[in-house]
Amino acid sequence: MIQNEKIKLKAVTKRYTRNGQPLTVLEGVDFEAAEGELVSIIGPSGCGKSTLLNIIAGLDQPTSGEIYLDGRQTEQRLGVVGYMQQRDLLFPWRTVIDNLVLGLELQGVSKKAARQRAMNLTEQFGLGGFEQEYPYALSGGMKQRAAFLRTVLADQEVFLLDEPFGALDALTRTQIQEWLLSMWETVNKTIVLVTHDVDEAIFLSDRVYVMTARPGSMRQVMRIELPRPRKLEMVTWPEFVRIKAELLSSIREGGGLREEGAVA
Ligand SMILES: Nc1ncnc2c1ncn2[C@@H]1O[C@H](COP(=O)(O)OP(=O)(O)OP(=O)(O)O)[C@@H](O)[C@H]1O
Numbered sequence: 001m002i003q004n005e006k007i008k009l010k011a012v013t014k015r016y017t018r019n020g021q022p023l024t025v026l027e028g029v030d031f032e033a034a035e036g037e038l039v040s041i042i043g044p045s046g047c048g049k050s051t052l053l054n055i056i057a058g059l060d061q062p063t064s065g066e067i068y069l070d071g072r073q074t075e076q077r078l079g080v081v082g083y084m085q086q087r088d089l090l091f092p093w094r095t096v097i098d099n100l101v102l103g104l105e106l107q108g109v110s111k112k113a114a115r116q117r118a119m120n121l122t123e124q125f126g127l128g129g130f131e132q133e134y135p136y137a138l139s140g141g142m143k144q145r146a147a148f149l150r151t152v153l154a155d156q157e158v159f160l161l162d163e164p165f166g167a168l169d170a171l172t173r174t175q176i177q178e179w180l181l182s183m184w185e186t187v188n189k190t191i192v193l194v195t196h197d198v199d200e201a202i203f204l205s206d207r208v209y210v211m212t213a214r215p216g217s218m219r220q221v222m223r224i225e226l227p228r229p230r231k232l233e234m235v236t237w238p239e240f241v242r243i244k245a246e247l248l249s250s251i252r253e254g255g256g257l258r259e260e261g262a263v264a
């Protein structure tokens with residue numbers, strides 16, 4: 001039990017049909033995130049992490065189980081949470097700036113004000129000078145940064161981020177992680193982050209959930225007791241290394257980070 005639950009999932013199960021056969025992707029998933037908490041989810045490829053975020057976001061409904069937002073059970077979750085999907089999903093027919101302001105426009109912010117807010121951040125996100133380009137002209141890392149910036153600009157109370165930094169080089173990744181932390185430390189946002197990167201999960205999170213291989217369920221949840229504000233050098237602390245060893249062994253016992261049957 002945690003206090004001030006923002007998101008709560010009880011016994012969520014999801015089945016798809018593939019080639020006429022039922023495929024259980026999630027099995028009895030229990031999950032919660034408190035208001036203002038930063039929670040990460042790590043687990044093997046194909047264990048259902050993106051499916052879980054789709055369900056929380058309201059893009060998909062569970063086969064069974066309960067989902068609460070702000071303590072209320074509702075099927076109308078679309079538009080209430082900010083969601084950065086695993087694929088960047090920039091609209092190819094909109095320029096970078098017009099992609100960035102999409103969420104703000106949907107909220108009724110004037111085009112001029114929305115553009116101003118976006119322009120204040122493009123430089124910092126390495127998108128300066130590319131505002132009028134179309135997505136095809138961006139590198140993979142730039143597209144990912146644009147999708148991330150669009151999500152945080154939309155300024156919802158909850159952000160669901162699915163591998164938001166996967167396409168970034170180590171240095172840019174670290175800079176954006178630090179930016180995310182400093183943003184999150186000044187506002188009361190609830191963040192659910194899916195990542196393959198154990199260091200990233202520990203460095204950023206209040207708690208880390210480890211999922212089992214498909215059908216995915218929660219194998220372990222660990223509270224990260226490192227002090228805040230987090231500093232990069234903490235990754236060398238004995239406490240950090242101890243937490244990492246424990247998480248890695250839990251991941252291994254749960255089936256590793258690769259999909260079952262995948263070739264190494
Ligand atoms: N609409 C769908 N219909 C049928 N099967 C689906 C559908 N969406 C997802 N799946 C299957 O559900 C399983 C979980 O997919 P999901 O994308 O949630 O995994 P994941 O944990 O996000 O993996 P990764 O780490 O590779 O992103 C996969 O086996 C996938 O093929």
Ligand SMILES: [Mg+2]
Pocket residue numbers: 049050051086162
């Ligand atoms: Mg995924």
